[in-house]
Amino acid sequence: MARAGLTVERVTVAGADLADEVGLGQVTMSQVARRLGVRDASLYTHVRSLKDLQGRIALLAADEKSIQIAEATAGRAGKDALVAFANAWRAYAHRYPGRYLATQTPIQIAPELAAQAPGPRRAVELTYGMLRGYGLAEPDLTDAVRLLRSTFHGFVALEAAGGFAHERSPQQSWVRTLDALHALLEHWPPAEEGHSS
Amino acid sequence: MARAGLTVERVTVAGADLADEVGLGQVTMSQVARRLGVRDASLYTHVRSLKDLQGRIALLAADEKSIQIAEATAGRAGKDALVAFANAWRAYAHRYPGRYLATQTPIQIAPELAAQAPGPRRAVELTYGMLRGYGLAEPDLTDAVRLLRSTFHGFVALEAAGGFAHERSPQQSWVRTLDALHALLEHWPPAEEGHSS
């Protein structure tokens, strides 16, 4: 009887694929083990717990997403970069719904695991880089980064949750949303004085 | 032995409270039953399944949230209304994290249940109403509604997921985000011609 040849990576990918195919909630130790032709107890050699596996799936997705965005925005600037960035984000969420959903889970990832995964930080850095052309200075830059990330994430999350029941297609709203964000970034309002809260 | 006097509503509220206190993932039939001083099998008289209960918690939260927003925006217009609307949204997510998270779950609510719950639709209608003062016409109006809802939801979702690790406080970014959205709504870009996709 040969061994199955499992690794942390293979287990994580199996879990991620399962999440995309049948939903994140169906990603159980038993199901992942079954898919790998192995007993569930065998997975604990490679993964500490189900929570640990979920965290690894989330970090895998963050890495993959940041890579997709980096490739899409390479060599672009201004609105070109903004549109490429946003479309890559949304495309990833559409193509890998289970993986993407895993990134949404309120954070409870082991710190030492998160430390060596560049995905989340890289994605934020890419957002800063993409905004370079708009000439914003801190702290407006950070606020703009957060606004963009919020809008991108919120849009695909509402889309996935069925929040856009209106007859107008989400795609049309998405295109116009990017138009609007571009216009906003080019005319970022100055900070009002007098209120520091 | 007196009866416990359960109803669908009491079970739903118990589940919602549990979600806020210990996390949505800890909302199990067993835990809810324990909290109500009852065996888990007894809950099935009032609720069809755990999925059903989760759906009811989500609809309860949507109702509550829309009520909070309606109260906060009553009698306000323009930026006042925008800020009140957004702050009520975010405050609800902060105060009732489990309930709010329940509203995010990709939709699988029984249609006949969703039909009689006004929450989700009401929230969208409130958003349209809040935008009345900005003078947008369809289809820009729908696009703006979707943009706003995406940004509000995305912001609190990223906030809850620990996505704002930077030193700048989320509160500051939130205030500036509202400034930016207000400016955007007052100068909504016209549709570009020539591309219908």
Place this chain on the structure above:
DNA sequence: TTGCTTTCCTAGGGGTACTAGGATATTCCT
């Protein structure tokens, strides 16, 4: 009071996460 309805119970099947400890494949060292 007597029956009827509803609520809550006990009992139990099947699934899941996870641990302990044993067997076996693979590797490393001499």
Place this chain on the structure above:
DNA sequence: AGGAATATCCTAGTACCCCTAGGAAAGCAA
């Protein structure tokens, strides 16, 4: 190559979970 060491995968078992079936008893109606 052979034997020791290591890592992988297994069986066995506990505890918790969802959910169903069927029975007891509380509340209600006549």
